[in-house]
Amino acid sequence: MEQKQDRKSMSRREFIKTAGMTTAGIVAGSLIGSGTNAQTTTAPAAGRVLGANSRLNYAVIGVGGMGGGHVGHLDNLQKNGENIKIVAVCDVYKNRALEHAHRVGLGDDAAYFDYRKLLERKDIDVVVIATPDHWHGKIACDAMEAGKHVYVEKPMTRHWEEAVQMYETAKRTKKLVQVGSQGCTDAKWHKSGELVRAGKIGPVIWAQGSYCRNNPGGEWNYGIDPNMTPQTCDWNMWLGPAPKRPFSPERFFRWRKYWDYGTGIIGDLWPHRLHPLMIGMALKEWPKRVACVGAIQCNTDKGHGEPRDVAEATLLQVEFPSGAMIFLAGSTVNERGVEDIIRGQKANILLGGGRIEVQPERPFIDEVEGGPVTYEGPGEDQKEHHKNLIKCIREGGKPNCDIELGTRVMAIVCMAEKSYRENKMARFDATKMKII
Numbered sequence: 001m002e003q004k005q006d007r008k009s010m011s012r013r014e015f016i017k018t019a020g021m022t023t024a025g026i027v028a029g030s031l032i033g034s035g036t037n038a039q040t041t042t043a044p045a046a047g048r049v050l051g052a053n054s055r056l057n058y059a060v061i062g063v064g065g066m067g068g069g070h071v072g073h074l075d076n077l078q079k080n081g082e083n084i085k086i087v088a089v090c091d092v093y094k095n096r097a098l099e100h101a102h103r104v105g106l107g108d109d110a111a112y113f114d115y116r117k118l119l120e121r122k123d124i125d126v127v128v129i130a131t132p133d134h135w136h137g138k139i140a141c142d143a144m145e146a147g148k149h150v151y152v153e154k155p156m157t158r159h160w161e162e163a164v165q166m167y168e169t170a171k172r173t174k175k176l177v178q179v180g181s182q183g184c185t186d187a188k189w190h191k192s193g194e195l196v197r198a199g200k201i202g203p204v205i206w207a208q209g210s211y212c213r214n215n216p217g218g219e220w221n222y223g224i225d226p227n228m229t230p231q232t233c234d235w236n237m238w239l240g241p242a243p244k245r246p247f248s249p250e251r252f253f254r255w256r257k258y259w260d261y262g263t264g265i266i267g268d269l270w271p272h273r274l275h276p277l278m279i280g281m282a283l284k285e286w287p288k289r290v291a292c293v294g295a296i297q298c299n300t301d302k303g304h305g306e307p308r309d310v311a312e313a314t315l316l317q318v319e320f321p322s323g324a325m326i327f328l329a330g331s332t333v334n335e336r337g338v339e340d341i342i343r344g345q346k347a348n349i350l351l352g353g354g355r356i357e358v359q360p361e362r363p364f365i366d367e368v369e370g371g372p373v374t375y376e377g378p379g380e381d382q383k384e385h386h387k388n389l390i391k392c393i394r395e396g397g398k399p400n401c402d403i404e405l406g407t408r409v410m411a412i413v414c415m416a417e418k419s420y421r422e423n424k425m426a427r428f429d430a431t432k433m434k435i436i
Helices: 004-009 012-018 024-032 065-079 094-103 115-119 133-145 160-173 187-197 235-239 249-253 265-269 271-280 382-395 403-422
Strands: 056-061 084-090 126-129 149-152 177-179 204-212 289-295 313-319 325-331 341-344 347-350 357-360 426-429
Touching: 056 065, 056 115, 056 382, 065 084, 065 094, 065 126, 065 382, 084 094, 084 115, 115 133, 126 133, 133 149, 133 160, 149 382, 160 403, 177 382, 177 403, 187 271, 187 341, 187 347, 204 271, 265 271, 265 313, 265 325, 265 403, 271 325, 271 403, 289 403, 313 403, 403 426
Parallel strands: 056 084, 056 126, 126 149, 149 177, 204 325
Antiparallel strands: 204 341, 289 313, 289 426, 313 325, 341 347, 347 357
């Protein structure tokens, strides 16, 4: 058992090493489809042997706002015919863990305060991770090593080396990963990808999208529970690999505002556009160059807690080796965004709302058939995203936001943060799997 003193003194790099994490160079071969895996580790746990009709047992780690929502979605699924059951929950804030265990009819013994104890259970098949971002990679790798499939909230990890290790762990353990970007289960993006692969719009030139809000009270200034005290919360465990700080309810509940734990718009909101756009563009490339700019303009935290680190408005440009590009806008102080569009040489695909429409470019209007495109399937829905993972576990196949897509998007997210914070364009070396 790791001692509290060890956690207090552990740097992020040392923390990564304790998870068995390798350098990006060692695992580059498996990521790009060549080379050998030089990693030697203890064999992962196999997990339970599941029949086609076996019940899937779930655990949720991190049951704050997002995690509490997942408890609700899974509880709804288990009450409406899905053969699953929530058997455990975990949170470093004890009151919250107990509350959600009782919410789904579990006893106190199903509420855990240390995720490692939860992972010791052999009856758990799937772990949902909805902690702050800086814990995603470590818990996901530990869960896969313990024989569990993983549903992890976006962004997949906080740092690039964690994403590389997560990819490698998923490949070695053969456990499925679903990143919680539920737009990837919206059928319109998959239909768009079909159109692109069929050559309906010609070569893909660039795509655009946005995620914009306007919160006068400051985005992510969530309420602070006065019952959360050093006695009811394991603060050192919550910090984990993040820089050590005195106990701070402000940072515990509003962690998305601070670089130590998250990246604001870059990691919280843009994955909701990046994952689906890459599906819709039929794009399976690593980024080549990324530029990101942003600012804090409106001082929305005045009177609402400690000032934020992350931007209130950001713009992103991504270039891929094929020449395809993505432009994204993000804001928490202006809600007018830009329409989702994939632009080809011959036509454009408009994806606003629940529709798909092909609009030919003027020189190709006689060649390309335009107009609305019909398709079938679910829209953007977290329950459907969970059902997609359940289906893949039972029947095989790749989840809609699998480890491959999640890792490629994490490269963009980490490059965007680096570009913004260092005032430079970030480049990616796909041979060495390194951000430059």
